[in-house]
Amino acid sequence: MRAGYEADLDSLVGTDAARVTGLLCQSAAESGHSQMYLTQVDVWARQVAILQDAAKRLVSAGPTACGRWRILLEYEIPRRQKRPDAILIADDVVFVIEFKYGPSTFDAAAKWQVEDYALDLRDFHSSCRAVPIVPVLCVTEGPMPSPGAGGIGHGVWPVQLANADSLAHAIETAFATAHDPARPVLDAHRWSSAPYRPALTIVEAAERLYRGHDVREISHSYADNLQATSDRVVQAVQQAQACGLRLVCFVTGVPGAGKTLTGLNVVHDPALRQGSRPPGIFLSGNGPLVKIVREALVQSCVRSGSNRKQAQREVRTFIQNVHAFLQTHVPTDAALPPEHVVVFDEAQRAWNAKQVYKKRKIDMSEPELMISVMNRQPRWCVIVALVGAGQEIHLGEAGLAEWGRALSRSPEPWVLYASPDVLGGAASEGHHLLFDAAPPLHLRVIPDRMLHLSVSVRSPRAQCIAEWVNAVLAGQPDAARQCLSGMKDFPLVVTRHLDEARSWLRQRSRGDPFHRCGLLASSGALRHRAYGLELSSGFRKGYEYGRWFLGGPEDLRSSYALEVVASEFECQGLELDWTGVCWGEDLLLDVDGAWTLRKLVGNRWCAQKDSTAREYLLNKYRVLLTRARQGMLIWVPPGHASDPTRDPVPLQRVYSLLQLAGATPLSAEL
Numbered sequence: 001m002r003a004g005y006e007a008d009l010d011s012l013v014g015t016d017a018a019r020v021t022g023l024l025c026q027s028a029a030e031s032g033h034s035q036m037y038l039t040q041v042d043v044w045a046r047q048v049a050i051l052q053d054a055a056k057r058l059v060s061a062g063p064t065a066c067g068r069w070r071i072l073l074e075y076e077i078p079r080r081q082k083r084p085d086a087i088l089i090a091d092d093v094v095f096v097i098e099f100k101y102g103p104s105t106f107d108a109a110a111k112w113q114v115e116d117y118a119l120d121l122r123d124f125h126s127s128c129r130a131v132p133i134v135p136v137l138c139v140t141e142g143p144m145p146s147p148g149a150g151g152i153g154h155g156v157w158p159v160q161l162a163n164a165d166s167l168a169h170a171i172e173t174a175f176a177t178a179h180d181p182a183r184p185v186l187d188a189h190r191w192s193s194a195p196y197r198p199a200l201t202i203v204e205a206a207e208r209l210y211r212g213h214d215v216r217e218i219s220h221s222y223a224d225n226l227q228a229t230s231d232r233v234v235q236a237v238q239q240a241q242a243c244g245l246r247l248v249c250f251v252t253g254v255p256g257a258g259k260t261l262t263g264l265n266v267v268h269d270p271a272l273r274q275g276s277r278p279p280g281i282f283l284s285g286n287g288p289l290v291k292i293v294r295e296a297l298v299q300s301c302v303r304s305g306s307n308r309k310q311a312q313r314e315v316r317t318f319i320q321n322v323h324a325f326l327q328t329h330v331p332t333d334a335a336l337p338p339e340h341v342v343v344f345d346e347a348q349r350a351w352n353a354k355q356v357y358k359k360r361k362i363d364m365s366e367p368e369l370m371i372s373v374m375n376r377q378p379r380w381c382v383i384v385a386l387v388g389a390g391q392e393i394h395l396g397e398a399g400l401a402e403w404g405r406a407l408s409r410s411p412e413p414w415v416l417y418a419s420p421d422v423l424g425g426a427a428s429e430g431h432h433l434l435f436d437a438a439p440p441l442h443l444r445v446i447p448d449r450m451l452h453l454s455v456s457v458r459s460p461r462a463q464c465i466a467e468w469v470n471a472v473l474a475g476q477p478d479a480a481r482q483c484l485s486g487m488k489d490f491p492l493v494v495t496r497h498l499d500e501a502r503s504w505l506r507q508r509s510r511g512d513p514f515h516r517c518g519l520l521a522s523s524g525a526l527r528h529r530a531y532g533l534e535l536s537s538g539f540r541k542g543y544e545y546g547r548w549f550l551g552g553p554e555d556l557r558s559s560y561a562l563e564v565v566a567s568e569f570e571c572q573g574l575e576l577d578w579t580g581v582c583w584g585e586d587l588l589l590d591v592d593g594a595w596t597l598r599k600l601v602g603n604r605w606c607a608q609k610d611s612t613a614r615e616y617l618l619n620k621y622r623v624l625l626t627r628a629r630q631g632m633l634i635w636v637p638p639g640h641a642s643d644p645t646r647d648p649v650p651l652q653r654v655y656s657l658l659q660l661a662g663a664t665p666l667s668a669e670l
Helices: 009-014 017-030 038-061 108-124 167-178 188-192 202-210 226-243 259-267 287-303 308-318 322-329 353-360 366-375 400-408 465-473 477-486 498-509 526-531 537-542 545-550 611-624 648-660
Strands: 005-008 070-073 086-090 093-100 132-139 160-162 246-253 280-284 319-321 341-345 381-388 414-418 443-447 492-495 517-521 576-582 587-589 595-601 604-607 628-635
Touching: 005 009, 005 017, 009 038, 009 070, 017 038, 038 070, 038 093, 038 167, 070 188, 086 167, 093 108, 093 167, 108 132, 108 498, 132 167, 160 167, 226 246, 226 259, 226 381, 226 414, 246 259, 246 400, 259 280, 259 341, 259 381, 280 322, 287 308, 287 319, 287 545, 308 319, 319 322, 322 366, 341 366, 353 366, 366 381, 366 400, 465 477, 465 611, 477 648, 492 498, 492 648, 498 517, 498 576, 498 628, 587 611, 587 648, 595 611
Parallel strands: 093 132, 132 160, 246 381, 246 414, 280 319, 280 341, 341 381, 414 443, 492 628, 517 576, 576 628
Antiparallel strands: 005 070, 070 086, 086 093, 587 595, 595 604
């Protein structure tokens, strides 16, 4: 049972309060929390007394047969270590009740906590997808609250407020509006054991896939075609193997849609395994992502009893840096890779020929090198190219079109299954095309809509965040504001004060290892040093970002400390629950409302004139602004009139634009 105590209201009323409290203590001990402090026991005793009083009032004067409503105390949300104080299953309505003792006001942080519980149930609990979910904040010593705003239909209602005396009335009033006799009554016993499928971070997802789970257990209720896309790629691999084909799958998607999850799932799909060995390898040029995911998998193996060195060797076999992979296998006399399936994450970031020559003294681009390696594979091979939208952030990255050119020059015939987005230049791919002209005859190109992921699994509460970011970076605040109409559950706030930003992020994360928060900034925002945030390349190269991403709230080196920022290079492909994006002086607004793109040279800012570098600078902010899973704060520094590198006037324009785009000033939310 996932609750510390579960019973219908009739049973709750007829049970001694001390027995209920004792059962909660016993459940906590059985869950590994053997040390229960007297304060917690006292809190439970007071909570049970209030709930019993409310239950008596409801049973005696409330809706018909409400004595059969089911109450669950200390219900544990699986794998997330969240425990709402009480869940009440009232026919077809789910109440989420959180108690606060001591304070006499209904503060914003407490309201958000109970709303957050309700949103989690809506997004990930299979029995909550089509029912009203009513969050109730009971401040026991609070004033008599005014009647709360009601909701409409199913979904999460506005937070209802109550004190110890008005809790029963608040429940009864909300139920009268939320209840629909035409809806089926929830089976409370089935509800408490129903599947719960949270949207995991990429690190958590990799751990689960590595342990033999699949995308079906990772996806949330709003995921679009994540499983279908994975299945389609697996079918393509099976087709290539059966028919002796050289095949490429170009998979596209909005930021956070699950491209990396798809690649990891293909590598570990049981249908493709030969014995116990995956047939493919997951490659990425994103060094921080490779390092962090590897370390997370090693730690997971060690927790399961594996030897650390053995785990490191095994993990390195299946997740590798693409540059090192090519360096090993490119020479024509080099050994072929044992894998026939290569997943290339962020394929549009592959190096162009100029960058490869600079690093390796070879005059070929990485797409050409990868195709030359796989052309040598006997009989069949598959490249799964995962293509991000507007994710090129570093000079030397070849882009999507280089893959088309490399395939066109291949001496071997290839079959291409491609998302229409890479063939038609859709907005989601920044109007970049795989081919500038008709592909040559030795390439068979097959458009496949199943290879585009259109819904973010990173941020199920903000399905339109990518469109909002695109509109902001296009300087279109009105269009951006319209995108927010479907994002009411995703806090998006802006502030000028770094201390307030840190306080807000700490309140939201609450020191919870499953609510990771952190500060992000452009690598070009070098004047953040004036505020105590260091972004020089020398500092970032020497910092352990593995600890930043994986360390717990107690680790001062982790993201929770809010002392060290991660740049676009450290966070691309990864995510946090709550992000604080620190806007830099490298991207400001001029008097006409156009973006000014700059780089710091010595003691002054210079205009960024190179067209590719300008595009990459905008992409940096596109990456930074799409890392959040649950909510985002944007800090626009105040600047200083005496410092020409921190001119407050254009910074104020950025702040004003973000407000026009719909971001809420933090002062209005507190």
